[in-house]
Amino acid sequence: MEFPTPEVAAQYADLVAAAPDLVVGLDFDGTLAPIVEDPTQAHIHPDAPELLLELAPLVRGIAVVTGRPARQALALGDLDVLGAQVAELGRELTVLGQYGNERWTSTERRVVSPRPPHGLASFVREVPTLLRRAGAADAYVELKGLAVALHTRRLEDPRGSFARMLPLLEDAAQRHGLSVEPGRLVVEVRAPGMHKGLAVRGLAERLDAGAFLFAGDDLGDVEAFNELHAMREEGTPTLVVCSDGGDGPEVLTELADLVVEGPDGVLGLLRGLVEDIKAGPSTLA
Ligand SMILES: [Mg+2]
DSSP states (O other), X not given: OOOSSHHHHHHHHHHHHTGGGEEEXXXXXXXXXXXXXXXXXXXXXXTHHHHHHHHGGGSSEEEEEOSSOHHHHHHHXXXXXXXXXXXXXXXXXXXXXXXXXXXEETTTOSOBOOOOOTTHHHHHHHHHHHHHHTTOTTOEEXXXXXXXXXXXXXXXXXXXXXXXXXXXXXHHHHHTTOEEEEOSSEEEEEOSSOOHHHHHHHHHHHTTOSEEEEEEOSGGGHHHHHHHHHHXXXXXXXXXXXXXXXXXXXXXXXHOSEEEOXXXXXXXXXXXXXXXXXXXXXXXX
8 A cells, every 4th residue: 555645654554553443434425336327326336345344353343424325325335234244243334324314233233313304394395496496407306314415417517507506505405494515416405413523423432443444535524534633633543535536526635644546446445454454563664
């Protein structure tokens, strides 16, 4: 593994040394699964399950932390199958869906979820009017239970439609007491007060993490990146990894310790991590 600076190499070595206490948090789309035109077809990278199964017994815990509903991530990642295998090894796989609002673990094997936010139903009723006003009437409306996501990827002018609809959605979301999460050609509207930063903090506390690696690729991962930096200031070894697909937001690469090339790069890093943990920390000196 090539590291950009000696500091990052040292941070990585600290994670390897702390492997039994290490929690590995991974975003799904663009990080574990290649970005595809049709989000319902975004399947996990074919090499990921085997690799995660190899990593699981070496670390404290592995979690998929995604904006998708937990059930969707479970299906697209075959994560219930992986979870059962991880459980057999005496470890736990966690899936945090909808930015941490939903939790599934391979131990409980059910999705724990709060009630849909107040104001979401009335906001959703307003969506067709908002999209028409934005000239994006045919945007794909994904009802996620606790949120609604508006996708412009399959429209004729995806970027223009996105830019026109964003301010209208922000204004309406504010009126309904909801918060807005822009992503890549998708805007998600959901309850305020939850984001991936709180999700990774909760995970670290629940698993009593002594070290943390997080990888993500989009604006929804920024809070998690910031939280890992905060953990590091508190003395916990962390590594912030940006999965760069070439069109991701710049702020991610700026906040990351390490930038890797998409899901292939993330899996390459994890493969190296498995090998280095197995070899022992002394070999990295
Ligand atoms: Mg992503």
